[in-house]
Amino acid sequence: MRHVTIYDTTLRDGAQAEELNLTAQDKLRIAQKLDELGIHYIEAGWPGSNPTDASFFDMVKGHPFANARLAAFGSTHLNRCTPENDPNLAALLAAETPVVTIFGKAWDMHATKALGVSLERNLELIRNSVAYLASRVDEVIFDAEHFFDGYRHNPEYALKALETAREAGAARLVLCDTNGGTLTADLSKAVRAVIAALPEATIGIHAHNDSELAVANSLEAVRLGASQVQGTINGYGERCGNANLCSIIPNLELKMGMQTIGPDNLKRLLITSHFVSETANLRPFMRQPFVGASAFAHKGGIHVSAILKDSKTYEHIDPTAVGNAQRVLLSDQAGRSNILFKAHELGYDLDKKDTTVDALLKELKLKESMGYEYSVAEASFELMLLEALGMKPDYFSFRHFFVVDAKREEDAEPFTEATVIINVKGQAEHTAATGMGPVNALDRALRKGLERFYPKLSEIRLLDFKVRVLSGAVRDTGGTASFVRVLIETGDRHERWTTMGVSHNIIEASWQAVVDAINYKLLRDDKRRTEGIE
Numbered sequence: 096m097r098h099v100t101i102y103d104t105t106l107r108d109g110a111q112a113e114e115l116n117l118t119a120q121d122k123l124r125i126a127q128k129l130d131e132l133g134i135h136y137i138e139a140g141w142p143g144s145n146p147t148d149a150s151f152f153d154m155v156k157g158h159p160f161a162n163a164r165l166a167a168f169g170s171t172h173l174n175r176c177t178p179e180n181d182p183n184l185a186a187l188l189a190a191e192t193p194v195v196t197i198f199g200k201a202w203d204m205h206a207t208k209a210l211g212v213s214l215e216r217n218l219e220l221i222r223n224s225v226a227y228l229a230s231r232v233d234e235v236i237f238d239a240e241h242f243f244d245g246y247r248h249n250p251e252y253a254l255k256a257l258e259t260a261r262e263a264g265a266a267r268l269v270l271c272d273t274n275g276g277t278l279t280a281d282l283s284k285a286v287r288a289v290i291a292a293l294p295e296a297t298i299g300i301h302a303h304n305d306s307e308l309a310v311a312n313s314l315e316a317v318r319l320g321a322s323q324v325q326g327t328i329n330g331y332g333e334r335c336g337n338a339n340l341c342s343i344i345p346n347l348e349l350k351m352g353m354q355t356i357g358p359d360n361l362k363r364l365l366i367t368s369h370f371v372s373e374t375a376n377l378r379p380f381m382r383q384p385f386v387g388a389s390a391f392a393h394k395g396g397i398h399v400s401a402i403l404k405d406s407k408t409y410e411h412i413d414p415t416a417v418g419n420a421q422r423v424l425l426s427d428q429a430g431r432s433n434i435l436f437k438a439h440e441l442g443y444d445l446d447k448k449d450t451t452v453d454a455l456l457k458e459l460k461l462k463e464s465m466g467y468e469y470s471v472a473e474a475s476f477e478l479m480l481l482e483a484l485g486m487k488p489d490y491f492s493f494r495h496f497f498v499v500d501a502k503r504e505e506d507a508e509p510f511t512e513a514t515v516i517i518n519v520k521g522q523a524e525h526t527a528a529t530g531m532g533p534v535n536a537l538d539r540a541l542r543k544g545l546e547r548f549y550p551k552l553s554e555i556r557l558l559d560f561k562v563r564v565l566s567g568a569v570r571d572t573g574g575t576a577s578f579v580r581v582l583i584e585t586g587d588r589h590e591r592w593t594t595m596g597v598s599h600n601i602i603e604a605s606w607q608a609v610v611d612a613i614n615y616k617l618l619r620d621d622k623r624r625t626e627g628i629e
Contacts, residue, residue, distance in 0.1 A: 098354045099317055099347055101340060102136040102236075102269075102299065102325040103129050105371060106151075107168050108337050109327035110140075115375050119150035125371055126155065129328070130163045132367045133356035138166045138196060138325075143186030152190040166194035166236065171224040174212050178227035188231055195228050198238035198271070201256040202245030214252060221256060222263045229264030237265035238301060243277040246285045254292050267297045267323060272312060275305030275335060282312045286319045299323035302338040304330060309338035314346055317353065328371040329383065341368050341386045345417050358416070365418035385417045392422040394470065399423050400432040431456060441477050443484065455483045465597055466565040466578040472595035474615040475608075481618075490617045491519045491545060493610065498533045498602055515540040519548050534560070534605040541609065551587075555616050558591060559584035562601060583608040587616060589623070 106122050140148035167190040172181035199221040200206040206217035229235045237260035245253035257268045300316035302309040330339030347353040368386040372379045381389045391414040401408035423436040438445045469476040481487035495516040502509045513536035514527045524544035530536030561582040581596045581604040596607025
């Protein structure tokens, strides 16, 4: 089994992505999580290039890492300087990392136009910089910037740049598709040429995703002999991003028979992916392969029927291998198998011949045609299931609500008051409350009438509130109109759940979602008491 080292550059190349900003403390937290994942190299930033990276390198000095080697990143020395008086190389050494990665120009056009130096002088910059650092740190990695573009235009010079870095003491030569435009067939030819010209060299690959080929190109380079892959968690990076390690690692481990972080660490991949997203304050990409929420989600009835017999029918790997899980979605494309699967998942075993299943499926399809989306509001689905089974507890019943929303003067705060009448355990409760808008006022008035009967309702908190206008949704009367769908995410000290309401009236839709959220909370509390959890 070949061993392939994983070099993560999320904290440097990934941090160059649009909308991604990390503090020094964020970088430290992510570095610790990458170390826990079993990443071999963590490229932490460019010392001296900005205050954040300077602060991070000071913070991380002496910090123990169990698996990863920390790398500082920079360029070859300036043309006007020698290695001894170059500020960039001095900053790299001052970071005191065991590994230093420097990039140099492997494309002749970049040397003459971007750097403004002769081709021979560019090779001197590479040689001098690598030799100077190699005698002062444990390991020097040379990133051959724009290697594949350089090889396409002047293969002899691109190979000469690699040879120069290796002779000067670079432990690894990394072939960079910096523009991300290289097709896999062309990359394959170039990698083969490198291995033929430098058979003793240790090769790495660094691909960008501008042609949507970064993962494919990285895997092809490894197949041909590269022993290191550089990339980022979730594929974050400048422009279209870097090679996505969340796809590369499982492909190497599970499909190509390579040893990277190992099967136990691989199960932490989803957690790490989400941790990086949350730390960067970015929403995880649902349809991301392997670690996305939709990666093993099944919606079509035929698909669900098949995976219940054998998950291999529509799943290319076992989801648990990467820390993910199989999901079955409920929608207007659902079949009986979807209903049976979700019911079983929620703890209700239904017979496939039960007429309730057909009735529930009919109701589901009708409501989805109106704009309901039960695949994202599973708490509302469970309540609908219990009602169909005649098992929904009667915690309270609705009689009436009335909302006043007013603004009396131009500079005055808006005034909202809600009045609610409900029946609870045989008693009529008539309550009123003000709030920050009609939904908040309704929520407060409803809970005010319920909390003396159900004190634990004081634990719940609104976590998210989404409204979407559904143009053209079909009404059960046969007409067409715009519905509004409201999704509410609620949580307590135990869990989070999502409920939903749909109506032409945003207040009515919100009321449905709030009522479902409270009913679900009461249902879960009853289950916990029954199970002796509290």
